[in-house]
Amino acid sequence: MKYYVLFGILGFALFSSCKNEPKTKTPAVKELTVSEKIAQAHGYDHWKSVKEITFTFKVGRDTTKHGRTWIWEPKTNKVTSITQNDTLVYNRNSMDIITLKRNGAFINDRFWILAPFNLIWDAKNYTPEHSTNEIAPISGETMQKLTIVYGNEGGYTPGDAYDLYFKDDYILREWVFRRANQAEPSTTTTWEDYVTLEGLKLVQDHTKAEPGFSLNMTNLKVLVE
Numbered sequence: 001m002k003y004y005v006l007f008g009i010l011g012f013a014l015f016s017s018c019k020n021e022p023k024t025k026t027p028a029v030k031e032l033t034v035s036e037k038i039a040q041a042h043g044y045d046h047w048k049s050v051k052e053i054t055f056t057f058k059v060g061r062d063t064t065k066h067g068r069t070w071i072w073e074p075k076t077n078k079v080t081s082i083t084q085n086d087t088l089v090y091n092r093n094s095m096d097i098i099t100l101k102r103n104g105a106f107i108n109d110r111f112w113i114l115a116p117f118n119l120i121w122d123a124k125n126y127t128p129e130h131s132t133n134e135i136a137p138i139s140g141e142t143m144q145k146l147t148i149v150y151g152n153e154g155g156y157t158p159g160d161a162y163d164l165y166f167k168d169d170y171i172l173r174e175w176v177f178r179r180a181n182q183a184e185p186s187t188t189t190t191w192e193d194y195v196t197l198e199g200l201k202l203v204q205d206h207t208k209a210e211p212g213f214s215l216n217m218t219n220l221k222v223l224v225e
Contacts, residue, residue: 033128034128034130034144034146034170035119035120035123035128035146035148036119036120037170038116038119038146038164038166038170038172039116039117039119039120040170041116041169041170041171041201042116042117042171042172042200042201042202043196043199043200043201044116044117044120045199046198046199046200046224047074047117047200049198049199049224049225050074050075050198050200050222050223050224051073051075051223051224051225052071052072052073052221052222052223053071053072053074053200053221053222053223054069054070054071054072054219054220054221054222055069055070055109055113055202055217055218055219055220055221056068056069056070056217056218056219057069057070057109057112057113057215057217058215058216058217058218059213059214059215059216060213060214060215060216066083066084067216067218068081068082068083068105068109069081069082069083069219070082070106070109070110072106072110076091077091077092077093078090078091078092079091079092079103079106081102081105081106088102090102090103112203112206112215112217113202113203113217115162115164115172115175116172119148122150125150125151126148126149126150126151127148127149127151128146128147128148129146129147129148129149130144130145130146130147131144131145131147132144132145134165136165136173136174137165137174137176137185137188137209138174138188138189138190138208138209139173139174139190141167141173143165143166143167143173143174144165144166144167144168145163145164145165145166146163146164146166147161147162147163147164148161148162148164149161149181157179159180159181160177160178160179160180160181161177161178161180161181161182162175162176162177162178163175163176163178171191171194171201172191172203173190173191173192174188174189174190174191175188175189175191176188187208188208188209189206189207189208189213189215190205190206190207190208191203191206192204192205192206192207193205195220197220197221197222198222198223198224200222202217202220202222203217204216204217204218204220205217
């Protein structure tokens with residue numbers, strides 16, 4: 001009889017102990033912002049593995065025309081700039097007057113291909129506004145729109161605004177650049193002819209509604225660790 005009493009006491013103690021343990025709460029899943037959804041749709045989760053990215057920024061498809069070729073090593077911020085006139089190697093962490101000017105061109109050209117990732121990198125520098133059922137300016141299709149307006153201080157183009165158009169897959173289809181957040185568009189182009197390299201979904205062509213203009217990203221290469 002003593003054994004039964006002992007087992008009963010132990011069982012009651014264990015039951016009481018388990019009953020008093022705090023319940024483990026399931027961690028809340030963070031809802032992604034529209035900016036984050038766009039970035040991830042273009043492969044942002046794979047960016048952390050990128051060792052080097054190469055691309056040539058060229059206006060027009062004339063193969064005899066020289067573009068600006070960039071080789072960027074994001075982990076060290078080393079940039080190799082290759083133009084028709086020269087080759088310049090610099091590090092974005094330490095720039096002088098010459099490299100600062102060249103870096104302005106790099107930031108411009110990089111934005112035409114990596115703008116979806118800049119939505120993450122620049123998140124603290126712009127104000128976003130999301131809307132649905134908007135008419136895209138070139139195709140006339142109904143899409144979602146994310147407008148981002150950069151702050152008036154810092155950066156190479158403070159105060160500028162971009163209207164990004166995309167469907168439910170969050171892949172950019174068109175965009176509008178509005179200098180200094182003016183109402184009228186400064187530049188309106190498509191985002192098309194995507195290629196996927198090492199998990200990154202990269203745009204290759206931008207065209208306007210009017211024939212005769214094309215801005216292309218060629219010589220695309222991505223090296224990962």
